[in-house]
Amino acid sequence: MHQTLTQEVAAAPSGTGPVRLGFDLVQISRIEDSVRHFGEAFEQRLFTPDERAYAHDGTGVAAQRLAARFAAKEAVIKALRLAEAGIDWRDIEVCRLPDGDCSIRLHGRARELAQAQGARAILVSLSHDGDYAGAVANVLGSSPTPTEHSSPPPQS
């Protein structure tokens, strides 16, 4: 994944769209606290049904999976510079691929704004260790050769 990402960035021609990074780090226990305090409202506001289903498909992993996904959404917001756009967090969806990697699927206004910026693909990498989960997102502009781990063009 790291090699593919590096190759993609190196191959992206200049002046054809954004090539930007975003990173976010989240404390897992605090996500757990939020779920405990705000209950369904917290999860429903931030995560799609599929994200929630995956997070709860296991024992004792929900908080770390939700934390990693929240970090990924924030990383995408940073990479696409959407902090002032006023978008629904659920319009940035983390999808798990069969090989275990994750991709980003954009919906609604997030998708429209990404397309307007010339974003062709968004690469994302999630990780967690101990009490922390982090994610990095890489927005790629127009580039001729999609790769195995690139997300498909933003779609709803």
Place this chain on the structure above:
Amino acid sequence: MTTSTTLQAETQIRDVLRAHGRLNRDVDQVAVGDDLYQSGLTSHASVNVMLALESAFDVEFPDRMLKRSVFASIESIGRAIDELRSA
């Protein structure tokens, strides 16, 4: 803080920030125009603040208000609450 925002509303906002903002200094020492992100507010904490504000003021933040700048200060939060309550 806008002139239409009551002292009671400011007190409620400070209570929410005290409970959910995880600021790196005493909320009572934060001026209404101070940058809350510079005072330690994180993106995750701002979500908690938003949910707690919705409960405290019986409002709902629409997508268009889910901006970093809306939660950047007590003053900007007060303006948003004013707008939501007068809608």
